[in-house]
Amino acid sequence: MEIICSPGVMAAWADKVRREGRTICLVPTMGFFHAGHLALMRRAGEVADEVVVSLFVNPMQFGVGEDLARYPRAFERDTELAGATGVAVLFAPTPEDVYPEGFRTTVSVSGLTETLCGLSRPGHFDGVTTVVAKLFHMVKPHLAVFGAKDFQQLAVIRKMVADLNWDVNIIGHPIVREKDGLAMSSRNTYLSAAEREKALCLSRSLQLARERVAAGEKDAARLRGEIRQYITSNGDVDVDYVAIVDAETLASCDEISDGSLLALAVKIGRTRLIDNTLLAGA
Numbered sequence: 001m002e003i004i005c006s007p008g009v010m011a012a013w014a015d016k017v018r019r020e021g022r023t024i025c026l027v028p029t030m031g032f033f034h035a036g037h038l039a040l041m042r043r044a045g046e047v048a049d050e051v052v053v054s055l056f057v058n059p060m061q062f063g064v065g066e067d068l069a070r071y072p073r074a075f076e077r078d079t080e081l082a083g084a085t086g087v088a089v090l091f092a093p094t095p096e097d098v099y100p101e102g103f104r105t106t107v108s109v110s111g112l113t114e115t116l117c118g119l120s121r122p123g124h125f126d127g128v129t130t131v132v133a134k135l136f137h138m139v140k141p142h143l144a145v146f147g148a149k150d151f152q153q154l155a156v157i158r159k160m161v162a163d164l165n166w167d168v169n170i171i172g173h174p175i176v177r178e179k180d181g182l183a184m185s186s187r188n189t190y191l192s193a194a195e196r197e198k199a200l201c202l203s204r205s206l207q208l209a210r211e212r213v214a215a216g217e218k219d220a221a222r223l224r225g226e227i228r229q230y231i232t233s234n235g236d237v238d239v240d241y242v243a244i245v246d247a248e249t250l251a252s253c254d255e256i257s258d259g260s261l262l263a264l265a266v267k268i269g270r271t272r273l274i275d276n277t278l279l280a281g282a
């Protein structure tokens with residue numbers, strides 16, 4: 001596996017691969033790889049000739065008081081894991097490469113970004129779309145894989161690509177979970193043993209919601225209330241949102257129907273976790 005840090009070298013590599021008629025799939029990441037990341041990389045290897053994984057902890061998507069400084073990093077280990085997963089290039093630019101002195105442009109998708117995670121993390125999605133747009137220009141992928149745990153990010157990126165007529169095929173990859181149901185996340189590493197146990201209330205509440213819907217529940221407000229109550233009954237947890245939305249438009253649903261998605265953001269101690277499930281039409 002090649003490690004490339006310079007955007008110019010990355011673009012030249014991509015140009016050569018494209019000239020040779022081979023396809024590139026990008027997996028954008030912020031590193032600290034877990035089995036979820038490796039599943040995205042394997043998926044990328046199934047759909048393209050060459051897999052590029054970008055590793056960049058993007059300062060622009062962290063708000064004031066968020067965890068940029070303490071975001072977990074393990075470059076050597078990440079390199080070994082990506083190499084062993086058949087990745088052709090690990091692209092790891094520096095913040096100065098991505099945001100040189102004088103950088104002034106923001107890519108912003110309105111409408112989808114002001115709700116849900118965007119409400120408690122203002123500016124977050126502008127940081128995501130700006131860096132993903134830049135990565136697309138540097139890596140020139142035919143396809144890109146994103147995890148469905150960040151369902152709002154996935155919807156926002158799909159919209160950006162459609163609105164800008166970008167010739168990149170966006171692939172959403174199902175959430176990868178620990179054996180006990182906890183959705184994999186680099187931020188799980190912040191959880192103490194007791195917090196990790198408490199964090200299971202997210203995936204368990206999704207399971208409860210699916211059971212309710214299978215038994216005929218269609219009323220979104222009633223289900224939201226029940227799920228919120230279930231989560232808060234776990235003690236010291238801070239619910240940011242329990243939402244039932246259309247998976248594509250993110251519009252709030254009154255009635256549960258095909259494409260309705262239950263999404264959660266919950267703070268366990270200092271760690272904000274998200275999770276989601278399709279309730280119908282999976």
Ligand code: PAF
Nearest residue numbers: 028029030058128131150
């Ligand atoms: O999902 C992430 O890890 C990040 O938001 C992404 C897509 C790599 C952009 O920095």
